[in-house]
Amino acid sequence: MADSPPSTEDEVVALLNKLCQRAGMPASVTSSNQGTPLLFATFLEAMLAVPLPGLVRAPATMADAEANANIVIGILRKAVDLPLNQLSVEALARCEVGAVGKTADITASLWDILAAAESLQEQSATSSELGPLLDSVEPEKPIARGGPIHPSIQADVAAHDELAIAASRDATAAAIDAAEAAQQRAHTLRQFEAFLIKSQGEGALRKLEAAALDGKPRRVRSSKQRVRKSPRKAARRDELSGAGKLASAVGARQHAGLAGADALADDADMVISPELLQALGVGPRLSKHFMKQQVAQWERLAKTNTAKYNRNIGLEDMIARQQAYYKLLEKEARVEKQQRAKRRTAKAKAAVRRTAYERRRKRAVLRKHASEEMRAIESRALRRRDNEEVMYRKLFDKCLALQRTRLREEQRAIREEQREAAAILNERKSNLARYHAEQMAMVKEQVKIESYNRRVAERAQEVALDKLEHAMKDSLAAQLEQLRAQIDANDRLFYEEFPAATEERLARIAAVSR
Numbered sequence: 001m002a003d004s005p006p007s008t009e010d011e012v013v014a015l016l017n018k019l020c021q022r023a024g025m026p027a028s029v030t031s032s033n034q035g036t037p038l039l040f041a042t043f044l045e046a047m048l049a050v051p052l053p054g055l056v057r058a059p060a061t062m063a064d065a066e067a068n069a070n071i072v073i074g075i076l077r078k079a080v081d082l083p084l085n086q087l088s089v090e091a092l093a094r095c096e097v098g099a100v101g102k103t104a105d106i107t108a109s110l111w112d113i114l115a116a117a118e119s120l121q122e123q124s125a126t127s128s129e130l131g132p133l134l135d136s137v138e139p140e141k142p143i144a145r146g147g148p149i150h151p152s153i154q155a156d157v158a159a160h161d162e163l164a165i166a167a168s169r170d171a172t173a174a175a176i177d178a179a180e181a182a183q184q185r186a187h188t189l190r191q192f193e194a195f196l197i198k199s200q201g202e203g204a205l206r207k208l209e210a211a212a213l214d215g216k217p218r219r220v221r222s223s224k225q226r227v228r229k230s231p232r233k234a235a236r237r238d239e240l241s242g243a244g245k246l247a248s249a250v251g252a253r254q255h256a257g258l259a260g261a262d263a264l265a266d267d268a269d270m271v272i273s274p275e276l277l278q279a280l281g282v283g284p285r286l287s288k289h290f291m292k293q294q295v296a297q298w299e300r301l302a303k304t305n306t307a308k309y310n311r312n313i314g315l316e317d318m319i320a321r322q323q324a325y326y327k328l329l330e331k332e333a334r335v336e337k338q339q340r341a342k343r344r345t346a347k348a349k350a351a352v353r354r355t356a357y358e359r360r361r362k363r364a365v366l367r368k369h370a371s372e373e374m375r376a377i378e379s380r381a382l383r384r385r386d387n388e389e390v391m392y393r394k395l396f397d398k399c400l401a402l403q404r405t406r407l408r409e410e411q412r413a414i415r416e417e418q419r420e421a422a423a424i425l426n427e428r429k430s431n432l433a434r435y436h437a438e439q440m441a442m443v444k445e446q447v448k449i450e451s452y453n454r455r456v457a458e459r460a461q462e463v464a465l466d467k468l469e470h471a472m473k474d475s476l477a478a479q480l481e482q483l484r485a486q487i488d489a490n491d492r493l494f495y496e497e498f499p500a501a502t503e504e505r506l507a508r509i510a511a512v513s514r
Contacts, residue, residue: 006101015104019043022111035100037068037092043107044075047114048366054374065093067377074373075366076106114362290325 006012009032016035017027023046029035041055052071056064069092076087087106091099 006105009097012097012101012104015101015108019104019108019111022046032097032100033095035095035104037065037072040072040092040103040107041068043111044072044370047107047111048363048370050367052370052374054378062093066090067381069093070377070380071370071373072103074377075370076103076110114359293325 006015012032012035013029016029016032016039020027020029023043025042036059038055038057038059041052045052052075054067055071056068059065059068066089069089073087073089073092087102088099092103
């Protein structure tokens with residue numbers, strides 16, 4: 001936590017806006033009154049990446065704000081070991097400036113601790129991932145399995161551990177330094193080769209290369225044989241032909257200067273300087289040991305300037321010794337570098353595991369404290385609500401009795417209304433029945449009257465028809481009598497006058513025919 005938490009309005013608002021930005025929320029806080037317990041609970045949820053149980057998301061009363069303040073203060077108190085009187089639930093619920101400033105300061109400090117743990121974890125992970133990259137700047141050569149570390153390397157290993165750890169944290173700088181060292185070493189090798197060719201010719205260089213290859217002359221192989229050759233032998237040949245040139249050239253140049261210590265001191269190119277050994281990656285103890293051997297060799301050459309040291313046997317022995325020293329140096333340097341890389345990787349992985357474990361443990365502790373605080377708050381709330389529940393239960397019983405009485409009265413009123421409605425309905429039904437009966441009686445009476453009138457009309461019609469029939473009969477009888485009289489007159493005329501006419505007609509006919 002900070003030494004002095006924010007106390008003024010502007011400082012509190014600035015800190016709240018900063019926390020809003022860290023939580024991924026818009027920085028819209030303009031007053032300390034907006035620093036509600038719900039806002040701090042939102043910050044804790046964003047920090048822990050878990051929802052807080054029992055949080056009132058929409059506080060409407062002061063009791064809801066106090067419940068949220070209990071949750072926030074409980075979590076912060078368990079997380080940072082706060083004293084009991086440093087934060088007040090009522091003050092935070094009322095959004096007082098001092099309480100809001102202290103709570104915001106504690107929340108920001110806790111967030112900084114978690115962010116530092118995350119950054120340490122990411123930095124350790126980056127170091128462990130970039131360790132092989134630093135080793136790949138200068139390719140390593142194969143090492144014989146089970147090779148012991150030379151005692152002269154151990155002090156150099158201890159001296160370079162801190163430098164290796166620092167270099168692993170800055171991958172770019174380490175890669176650049178390694179590349180520059182490799183270029184410097186290659187440049188130094190080229191300088192020695194040029195010096196050897198200049199002083200003794202190319203034949204001496206080929207002879208030194210053949211001696212570096214265990215005294216076996218190089219022979220030309222076909223393309224198929226080059227494909228079939230052993231990778232270990234090829235790596236060994238590249239190692240001795242490239243890196244072994246320097247040691248062989250140094251030994252040859254030392255043996256070639258048998259004219260005395262003065263002649264050796266006059267030629268500065270024949271001196272193996274500490275800068276050269278540092279460029280080759282040699283530790284301080286080995287550099288000191290190698291320089292002592294070189295000085296001893298110069299003393300022996302200065303004392304014994306005889307012909308027996310000019311023989312080829314002495315040259316080959318010196319070359320072999322220099323090659324053995326250089327091979328041992330190369331082997332121990334490779335082993336040292338690999339072990340240093342392994343230790344660096346192991347330390348980085350262990351740091352990552354410790355950081356991850358510590359982060360998980362802190363989050364688990366915070367979650368545990370949050371759950372415990374929630375259970376404590378719930379238990380306190382239950383104890384506090386006992387009297388309220390009794391009072392509410394009594395009030396509920398009274399309200400229920402009043403509702404029951406009102407309901408019964410309403411039921412009685414409804415029954416009275418139903419009875420009145422039934423009586424009115426029955427009266428209407430009876431009136432309607434009487435009306436229908438009267439209407440039916442009237443209809444029946446009308447039907448009777450109409451039937452009587454119809455019968456009377458039918459009877460009068462029958463009487464009239466009878467009268468008409470008798471009149472017709474009388475008229476027909478009179479007409480028949482008239483017709484009969486006419487017929488009788490016609491018959492009398494026919495039967496009485498026709499025969500005389502007929503006889504006269506016949507007589508006339510007969511007279512004519514004669």
